[in-house]
Amino acid sequence: MPRTRNENGIDIPLTAEEEAARDIEDDAGIAALPMNKWKSDISRLDDGMPRWFEDAVTDGSVVLKPGRVKDNYDSKVVLRGEKP
Secondary structure, X not given: OOOEEEEOOEEEEOOHHHHHHHHHHHHHHHHHHHHHHHHHHHHXXXXXXXXXXXXXXXXXXXXXXXXXXXXXXXXXXXXXXXXX
């Protein structure tokens, strides 16, 4: 089914140039999905553990005992390594 644009309430088929431009936009959106998911996941893990705290753990200023905070930190380290 051909794509259309709406002009004054009338659906008009896209020209070949408009189709090509829309294809490029669609491809860019699909290509951005992995990074958008990663940002969402890292943002969820950032809740309750700001980056300065994570850095303090990394440099050894703060030592984490086993538990939720350590699990959260470990998850963030793994997720940062998987950045697209």
